[in-house]
Amino acid sequence: MKKTLLGLCTVAALTLAACSTGPESQAEADRPAEITVFAAASLTEVFDDIADEYKAADANAPDVKFSFAGSSDLVSQISEGAPADVIATADETTMDTLASDDLLAGDPEMFASNTLTLAVADGNPKAITSSADFTGNDLVVCAPQVPCGAATEKWAGLNDAELDPVSEENSVTDVLGKVSAGQADAGIVYVTDIARADGEVEQVDLDGADKVINKYPAATVKASEHQDEADAFVKFLGSDTAQKLLRDAGFAAG
Incomplete structure (x- = not known):
């Protein structure tokens, strides 16, 4: 009788252990x-x-x-x-x-x-201080189908700014890269891009940028x-x- 009771208790203990750990183990397996x-x-x-x-x-x-x-x-x-x-x-x-x-x-x-701004080469050698200085300088922007490009077009329309970019890029990272590499004099990017550029570019406030918020x-x-x-x-x-x-x-x- 004692052996029978011991066997039943063992089975019960194993069953309880399986019930307590089974769902958790399954959840971990499914994660x-x-x-x-x-x-x-x-x-x-x-x-x-x-x-x-x-x-x-x-x-x-x-x-x-x-x-x-x-x-x-x-x-x-x-x-x-x-x-x-x-x-x-x-x-x-x-x-x-x-x-x-x-x-x-x-x-x-x-x-x-996020808000648009202007990235220029370190030291701003072309002395670009506003959108009025775009003429005669190589400007890079995002393509219109990209959010920064759509925002740039909207900004230009609201501020009567003339855009004649030398290239339109598929991401704001590519715009920043061209300015950083000296392949463009200025690029319209986000303020956050200046922050992550580690001093490779300088920021010039874009007049009327507060009219367009992404x-x-x-x-x-x-x-x-x-x-x-x-x-x-x-x-x-x-x-x-x-x-x-x-x-x-x-x-x-x-």
Whole structure:
């Protein structure tokens, strides 16, 4: 009888142990090792920092893999079926394209905003002080389909500024790169690009830039196989920790 009772107790103990650890083990097994975030080029450095803090806040959170590019390129990739869990763009218009095509899992969340400015070579050798000095100098801007390009066109229209760029780039990072490399005298970028240029360029305030503000939305992609984790990252962008990092990088509130 004692052996029978002992055997029953052992079976019961094992059953309870299985019930207490089974669901947790299954949840851990189902948790993805990584999520993919498509993000506007202007977010490159700050999103790397935000991902570090995201992991630090939750050791069980998945790693974050980024794909940075011009927002319009990212939207096109998702529209064509590229695998992504989160999309963060540099304006509302590009995000609206995905929403209208029913490619988002929910409403986008605004997490930051940005303003245009002018980048010139270190020391400003061409003495460019305003848009009036564009004539006779090599100006580089973003292409119209890119958020910074659409904002530039809107700014030019509102301020009667004449634009005759020597090139139109597919991302604001490329504009900054041309000025930094001495391939252009000036480029219209975001204020945050000056902050991350490490002194390679100088900032010249763009007259009337406050008339055009780009808001940055983020959303979970509908086709994501990791909806909960994607939602968690989008939510983290609005946290005090992420917002401080965005402010330190020169972004304003969304």
